[in-house]
Amino acid sequence: MLYQQLINGLMLGASYALIAIGYTLIFGVLKLLYFAHGEVFMIGAFAGLYLVLYGGANIYVALLGAMIICALLGVIAVYVSVRPVAKDRPLAPLISTIGLTIILQNLAVYLLGGQQVAFPEAIKQELYHIGPITISSVQIFILGIAISLMVVLWFFIEHTKMGRAIRATAENHETAALLGVDVNRVVLVTFMIGSGIAGVAGVLDGIKNSGISPFMGLSAAVKGLIVMLLGGLGNVPGAMIAGLLLGLIEILSAAYIGTTERDFFSFAILILILLYRPTGLFGARTPEER
Amino acid sequence: MTMLTIQGLRAGYGKIEVLHDVGVTIERGQIVTLIGANGAGKTTLLKTISGLIRPTAGTIEFDSQNIARRPPHKIVGLGLSQVPEGRAILKRMTVLDNLRMGAFTRRDSEIGSDIDAVYRRFPILGERRDQMAATLSGGEQQMLAIGRALMARPTLLLLDEPSLGLAPKFITRIFLTLRELQKEGKTILLVEQNARQALQVADRGYVMERGKIVLSGSGQELLNMPEVQRTYLGQHAA
Numbered sequence: 001m002l003y004q005q006l007i008n009g010l011m012l013g014a015s016y017a018l019i020a021i022g023y024t025l026i027f028g029v030l031k032l033l034y035f036a037h038g039e040v041f042m043i044g045a046f047a048g049l050y051l052v053l054y055g056g057a058n059i060y061v062a063l064l065g066a067m068i069i070c071a072l073l074g075v076i077a078v079y080v081s082v083r084p085v086a087k088d089r090p091l092a093p094l095i096s097t098i099g100l101t102i103i104l105q106n107l108a109v110y111l112l113g114g115q116q117v118a119f120p121e122a123i124k125q126e127l128y129h130i131g132p133i134t135i136s137s138v139q140i141f142i143l144g145i146a147i148s149l150m151v152v153l154w155f156f157i158e159h160t161k162m163g164r165a166i167r168a169t170a171e172n173h174e175t176a177a178l179l180g181v182d183v184n185r186v187v188l189v190t191f192m193i194g195s196g197i198a199g200v201a202g203v204l205d206g207i208k209n210s211g212i213s214p215f216m217g218l219s220a221a222v223k224g225l226i227v228m229l230l231g232g233l234g235n236v237p238g239a240m241i242a243g244l245l246l247g248l249i250e251i252l253s254a255a256y257i258g259t260t261e262r263d264f265f266s267f268a269i270l271i272l273i274l275l276y277r278p279t280g281l282f283g284a285r286t287p288e289e290r
Numbered sequence: 291m292t293m294l295t296i297q298g299l300r301a302g303y304g305k306i307e308v309l310h311d312v313g314v315t316i317e318r319g320q321i322v323t324l325i326g327a328n329g330a331g332k333t334t335l336l337k338t339i340s341g342l343i344r345p346t347a348g349t350i351e352f353d354s355q356n357i358a359r360r361p362p363h364k365i366v367g368l369g370l371s372q373v374p375e376g377r378a379i380l381k382r383m384t385v386l387d388n389l390r391m392g393a394f395t396r397r398d399s400e401i402g403s404d405i406d407a408v409y410r411r412f413p414i415l416g417e418r419r420d421q422m423a424a425t426l427s428g429g430e431q432q433m434l435a436i437g438r439a440l441m442a443r444p445t446l447l448l449l450d451e452p453s454l455g456l457a458p459k460f461i462t463r464i465f466l467t468l469r470e471l472q473k474e475g476k477t478i479l480l481v482e483q484n485a486r487q488a489l490q491v492a493d494r495g496y497v498m499e500r501g502k503i504v505l506s507g508s509g510q511e512l513l514n515m516p517e518v519q520r521t522y523l524g525q526h527a528a
């Protein structure tokens with residue numbers, strides 16, 4: 001039973017982590033709470049659904065397609081809601097991305113209808129028994145994709161030239177620019193990566209819950225934000241670990257403390273972090289500590 | 291041969307003009323120093339040269355191209371790098387990653403050997419290569435800032451108060467390094483409050499007051515000028 005709950009917790013946590021990565025990457029380079037991120041996640045889920053339903057795509061193509069569509073959405077978000085607004089007014093981009101959130105959600109309801117839509121069975125359900133654990137092919141698939149994506153992203157951030165440029169920009173735009181980094185380009189790439197990952201998370205969520213709706217963005221956004229805070233603002237590995245942790249806590253507390261309201265624990269954790277560890281469990285990476 | 295010619299430069303922050311009609315010339319291979327009181331506009335001038343601030347008028351000719359109004363990331367690649375005020379080390383990155391960032395605009399295969407050359411120049415950086423830059427002392431961070439700027443293989447190096455806040459031992463080391471770099475063929479523009487030492491190493495000096503160049507001459511000439519001695523060297527005229 002415990003093992004089973006651990007797997008469920010990891011599954012839930014992996015999707016939290018994938019959403020939070022985008023938030024924290026974007027927060028890192030722009031110090032911006034990017035509100036539309038939950039809607040990007042929702043659009044990713046629908047992009048995957050339509051690719052499977054009408055495009056006849058297999059699940060890998062659907063994941064890749066959703067990733068690309070959401071990455072492009074990230075580019076659009078930069079051009080419509082980040083670049084045009086004043087940089088020296090911190091609230092301006094916050095409000096413009098809230099505007100984008102409202103537009104995206106209404107567009108989705110208008111185009112897709114307000115109903116929950118069933119996600120087709122994209123992977124053959126099979127059950128595997130490993131000792132005391134029973135794990136399904138779907139669970140293996142979701143965990144496998146999520147964890148590989150995180151490993152690839154971690155490698156990219158830590159060990160590639162672009163990854164270093166993103167870290168440098170997150171520390172200080174002027175310094176990065178003086179070293180030859182085109183900061184606008186880094187911002188664009190960061191939005192593309194964060195949004196692309198959110199798109200994948202959306203599709204995985206559709207597969208897991210076998211249903212998606214235009215309103216799924218909000219709760220994903222809230223969980224993503226909690227995870228970002230828990231992991232430390234701007235801290236990418238922190239978001240990964242905190243996401244998994246939050247998923248585990250929610251599932252285990254619901255299973256053993258016996259409430260059906262697992263969100264209660266998320267919000268309790270949020271309040272505790274804000275009170276006792278505002279820099280998150282693993283340290284924030286935001287203001288330049290000079 | 292002239293390396294940098296600035297003429298009629300006006301720049302500032304928003305509507306506030308800080309630099310008023312500034313002109314500076316730097317010959318190839320020289321150490322040129324710019325001295326001036328707090329708030330005179332020295333940092334503003336360096337930021338304008340490296341593209342962080344867009345001038346409202348004037349030209350900045352580097353290697354006979356006008357670089358005024360070019361974005362900063364394009365200017366580094368031309369061979370002009372800066373050691374910013376306050377060092378601007380990337381504190382959450384390792385020493386090695388800071389040096390790699392210095393070579394961001396390069397694509398050649400000699401980056402690794404240039405990193406080794408920085409470690410030979412400043413052995414402490416080699417010992418600390420995998421440490422977060424935040425853990426370095428102020429003097430070590432200054433060496434890292436210089437090493438990082440050199441990684442771009444600049445022909446012109448701008449330094450903004452590299453001796454600020456350092457112990458005398460480190461200050462001596464920094465000035466020695468500047469002499470070495472000049473011997474290696476680099477051209478240097480040094481902003482300093484430590485006017486005496488700066489003028490002693492400099493081939494040429496400029497004095498800035500309230501956004502204007504008010505005096506210029508060889509380092510020795512400026513050292514001997516009574517007004518410089520009174521204001522910047524803490525002496526009374528003989």
Ligand SMILES: Nc1ncnc2c1ncn2[C@@H]1O[C@H](COP(=O)(O)OP(=O)(O)OP(=O)(O)O)[C@@H](O)[C@H]1O
Pocket residue numbers: 303306308326327328329330331332333334335375483
């Ligand atoms: N970001 C900014 N916004 C507005 N005004 C600024 C800004 N930075 C500097 N200034 C103003 O511009 C003027 C020149 O500042 P600058 O930093 O260039 O002086 P400085 O000669 O480098 O001084 P210091 O020796 O103290 O470093 C000052 O009056 C300063 O208040």
Ligand SMILES: [Mg+2]
Pocket residue numbers: 332333334375450
């Ligand atoms: Mg200054």
